[in-house]
Amino acid sequence: MKRNILKKATALVLASGMALSMTACGSGSSTAATSVKESSVGDLKFPLKEKATLTGLTSYPSGSESEPNNRTIFKRLEKDTNVHVDWTAIPSDQWGDKITLQMSNMDQLQDFVFSAGFGDTDLLRYAEQGVIINLEDYIDKYMPNLSKVFKDHPEYRTMSTDKDGHIWALPWIEQLGEGKTAIQAVGNMAFINKKWLDFLGLEIPKTTDEFENVLKQFKEHSSEIQKEFGIDGSVIPMSCIVGGGNEDCMLLINGFGEGYGDNDNGKHIAVTDDNKVVCTATTEGYKKGVKWLHQLNEEGLIDPEAFTQDWSTYVAKGKSGRYGVCFTWDVANIDNLKDWVPLPALTADVRNITPMNGSYTSGFDRGRCVVTSKAKDPALVCAWLDQMYAPIQSPQNNWGTYGENDDFDIFEMSKNDKGEPMLKHAPLGDASPVEVREAECVGGPLAVLNDYYNVYVTCPDDAQYRLDWIKDIYTPDMKMKNVYPNVFMDTEDIAELSDLQADLVTAINTTKADWMMNGFTDADWDKYLKDLEGYKLSEYLDIYQRNLDAFNKNS
Numbered sequence: 315m316k317r318n319i320l321k322k323a324t325a326l327v328l329a330s331g332m333a334l335s336m337t338a339c340g341s342g343s344s345t346a347a348t349s350v351k352e353s354s355v356g357d358l359k360f361p362l363k364e365k366a367t368l369t370g371l372t373s374y375p376s377g378s379e380s381e382p383n384n385r386t387i388f389k390r391l392e393k394d395t396n397v398h399v400d401w402t403a404i405p406s407d408q409w410g411d412k413i414t415l416q417m418s419n420m421d422q423l424q425d426f427v428f429s430a431g432f433g434d435t436d437l438l439r440y441a442e443q444g445v446i447i448n449l450e451d452y453i454d455k456y457m458p459n460l461s462k463v464f465k466d467h468p469e470y471r472t473m474s475t476d477k478d479g480h481i482w483a484l485p486w487i488e489q490l491g492e493g494k495t496a497i498q499a500v501g502n503m504a505f506i507n508k509k510w511l512d513f514l515g516l517e518i519p520k521t522t523d524e525f526e527n528v529l530k531q532f533k534e535h536s537s538e539i540q541k542e543f544g545i546d547g548s549v550i551p552m553s554c555i556v557g558g559g560n561e562d563c564m565l566l567i568n569g570f571g572e573g574y575g576d577n578d579n580g581k582h583i584a585v586t587d588d589n590k591v592v593c594t595a596t597t598e599g600y601k602k603g604v605k606w607l608h609q610l611n612e613e614g615l616i617d618p619e620a621f622t623q624d625w626s627t628y629v630a631k632g633k634s635g636r637y638g639v640c641f642t643w644d645v646a647n648i649d650n651l652k653d654w655v656p657l658p659a660l661t662a663d664v665r666n667i668t669p670m671n672g673s674y675t676s677g678f679d680r681g682r683c684v685v686t687s688k689a690k691d692p693a694l695v696c697a698w699l700d701q702m703y704a705p706i707q708s709p710q711n712n713w714g715t716y717g718e719n720d721d722f723d724i725f726e727m728s729k730n731d732k733g734e735p736m737l738k739h740a741p742l743g744d745a746s747p748v749e750v751r752e753a754e755c756v757g758g759p760l761a762v763l764n765d766y767y768n769v770y771v772t773c774p775d776d777a778q779y780r781l782d783w784i785k786d787i788y789t790p791d792m793k794m795k796n797v798y799p800n801v802f803m804d805t806e807d808i809a810e811l812s813d814l815q816a817d818l819v820t821a822i823n824t825t826k827a828d829w830m831m832n833g834f835t836d837a838d839w840d841k842y843l844k845d846l847e848g849y850k851l852s853e854y855l856d857i858y859q860r861n862l863d864a865f866n867k868n869s
Contacts, residue, residue, distance in 0.1 A: 347480060348447040350455060353693035358456060360701070361396035368695055369424040370399045371416060373406045375752040380405070386715050387756050391707075397698050417445055423688040425695050428758040430483065432681030435812075437482045438805045446684040448480040452696040459703035460484065463761045469675055470761075472869060473800045483684045484699060484759035488677030488712060490777050492764055494792045495785045497777060498673040501560045502577065503788075504657035505645040507532075507638045513542055518655065522569060522606060522662045529615040532638040545635050552610070552639040553617035555628055556830060557823045560643045563620075567607065569662035571599020573793065578671050581815070582822050583858055585671075585796035589866060591858040593851060595822045599663070601839055604826060606662075608833045621827050644780060656783045659791040667791045671798040678800055683759040699759060708762050709737050709771040714754030716740070722750050730769055737771040747776075801861045811857055817849040 355366055374380055382388050382401040392398055402424055404412050413430070416422065417440060432440070440446045453460055464471040467487075474481045490497040506518060511528070514535055519525040529551040532539065536549035555561035557579055568575035574584045576594040584594050594600055610616050619627065632640055632648035645654040659667045672678075689695050702711055710716075714724025716737065722745040728738035742750060767773045773781075803811070825842055828834075834842075 347451075348687075350451045351692055353456075353697070354691050355694055358694065358697040360697075361394060363396075365396050365398060366691075366694060367398045367400060368426070368689075368691075368698060369402070370426050370428050371402045371404070371413075371424040372428040372756070372758070373404050373409045376405045376407050378752045382756065385756055386718055386754065387710055390715075391701060395698060395701060397694075399698075420445065420688065423686045425689040425692075426683060426685045426699065428683055428756075430681055430684050431679060432483060432684065434680065434802060435805065435808050437681050437684070438476065438808075440684070441476075441480070441482050442805075444687055446482055447687050447689070447692060448482055449484065449685060449696065450475070450479070450481040452685075452692060453481065456693050456697045457700035457703070459700045459705075460759075460761070463487065463703060463763070467763070469869075470678070472865075473675065473678060473802060474680055476802050477804050477864075483681045485761075486677070486679040486682035486757075486759055487761040487763070489762060489764045490676060490773070491781050491784060492676065493674050494669060494789045495781065496669075496673050496676045497781055497784060498676060499669040499784055499792070500565065500577075500667065500788050501643060501670050502562045502565050502641050503560075503643065503645075503783070504563070504565050504639060504641050505648075505654045506657045507653060508655045509543070509653040510539055510638055513539065518658070520658065520661060522566070522660045525566070525657075525660050526610060526613075526615070529610065529638065530613065533613075533615060543635060547631070547634050547636050550617045550631065550636045550638065551615045553628065553631065553637050554620050554641045555623060555625070556621050556827050558625075558628075561625070561628060561641050563607070563616075563641050564603075565641070565667070566660060567599065567603025567662075568666050568668055569660050569664055570603040570606070571601070571663055572597055573664040573666035573668070574599055575603070575666075575668050576600050576826075577668055579823060580819065581671060581798070581858075582819065583671065583798060583855070584668055584794070585798050585862065587795045589796060589862065591798065591855050591862060593846075593855060594668075595826070596843060596846065596851070602662070604829050605834075607830045611830055612833070616830075621831060644776065646776070651779075656787050658787050664793075665791055666793045667788050668794060669792055669797050672800045674797055675800055680800070680802065682757075702759050703761050705763075705766050705770040706735060706737065708760035709766070710754075711756050711758055711760045712762055713774070714751050718754060720753075721745070724750055724754055725771075734769075736769065739772045739774055798858065798862065799865055801865050803857075803861050807857050807861060811854065814850055814854040814857075818846060818851060818854055821845060821849060 355362055372382055379385055380403055382403055470485060470487055474485050510532060514531055516528055516531060519528050532549060532551040539549050554563035562579055564576045564579065574594045574597055576582060582593055582595040583591055585591055629648060640648050642648050645651065659665050683699060685692050685695050701707060716723050716725040716727050722742055723740050725737040726740045728736050730736040
């Protein structure tokens with residue numbers, strides 16, 4: 315569960331009623347709006363007077379309950395709404411292959427796809443083909459819970475809306491913090507072994523020079539550290555997975571040059587305070603930072619396997635207590651909480667932490683749930699799906715429920731300070747949080763907002779301590795105003811970016827690993843910049859810039 319906490323952007327946005335005005339920015343696609351159909355059941359107040367039946371398609375974790383209607387959450391929903399759903403359920407490890415086939419056969423389509431997880435290209439392609447319907451008018455008319463979320467947080471409506479003003483899917487939203495305090499603001503968090511620091515009489519480093527010295531002390535006193543803590547295997551001053559997302563070490567170089575670092579190793583971009591998109595991997599700070607990382611490697615301070623190891627190898631060495639510094643979403647994944655502390659920003663030329671792109675709006679999946687053109691009563695479908703956005707329902711769909719007839723629950727039903735119903739996270743004992751979640755939750759479209767905590771639901775413990783780390787240790791050093799927002803681009807830009815990224819990102823990541831291991835000269839740097847231009851870096855940045863400008867204009 316700790317590793318799966320999903321990933322907020324502070325963006326001023328359109329009021330919900332203005333979403334349709336975005337048609338002026340037309341993407342050139344031929345997708346057309348579907349007119350709203352009135353519901354065949356008349357008054358859509360739940361529970362319905364007469365039972366209705368819908369068809370849905372969803373996934374489930376392999377090894378867990380395969381029949382959705384056997385899950386407590388759906389049993390309660392059927393009782394509360396008087397709507398029965400005939401489900402087609404696909405194991406999650408087969409979803410990628412089977413959902414494509416399912417969506418290509420109109421005769422076998424269900425009314426809705428509950429846990430679609432479609433990307434932007436999928437949504438626009440299925441819209442173009444007429445397989446799914448646009449939902450903006452149904453949301454306004456039949457989905458009061460989601461409409462309230464969009465009214466209170468209009469950025470989510472903006473991010474759900476394409477350039478022609480259409481909403482093709484219902485989103486998944488999980489807020490944990492916001493803006494620079496969002497839990498996703500720093501993914502590849504650095505942790506340092508406080509037990510080793512105390513043993514050697516060292517302070518937590520604040521500069522790159524102090525950090526390098528600490529690593530040297532770990533190396534020079536490795537035999538004493540091994541003996542003191544009973545470590546089986548060699549002491550490793552610092553380990554990471556180079557290019558490995560949350561396990562990458564690039565958070566360390568934020569202090570060099572302009573202070574951008576290179577945290578987003580999937581895009582390698584950042585946004586300046588005057589809203590200009592820059593490639594972080596071509597900045598002077600990046601050049602200086604990678605040279606410094608090479609120096610650490612030359613001094614034997616970085617795990618030699620950092621360039622090749624996989625997650626299981628990385629964790630196994632961490633669990634053996636061999637690391638002085640490591641990188642991950644939550645150090646409890648690697649070792650334990652009591653012996654480790656987050657490593658603050660390191661000062662080099664400046665002191666800064668660049669938040670992750672898209673993080674200011676927290677966890678967001680634009681394509682979580684779609685309604686198909688096969689649905690005979692899309693108004694009823696949307697009204698039923700809107701129940702997933704009820705404040706006390708969404709946390710259950712997201713994490714799990716209460717009142718199960720087994721040995722564990724994610725929640726117990728409690729009361730808040732006003733004496734109103736509130737879901738309280740239950741102690742799990744020896745039960746695995748991941749297994750409990752997979753056994754109980756149903757996923758799908760939902761919204762868990764910051765103002766729900768301690769009103770409708772308690773905040774998960776493993777999320778709370780990470781939120782505290784972000785707020786107390788990293789947020790004060792986030793000097794830059796902007797991150798790249800979660801923009802809904804058109805098909806042409808998505809396709810072109812995909813083609814460009816294939817070469818650019820590979821070239822950047824491969825070169826970085828090579829330079830960290832082997833070093834580089836100014837001539838190598840000049841050739842690298844020229845090579846990136848050959849891979850059309852300027853066009854790549856232009857696509858991001860045009861879409862950012864349009865997003866800001868409509869916000």
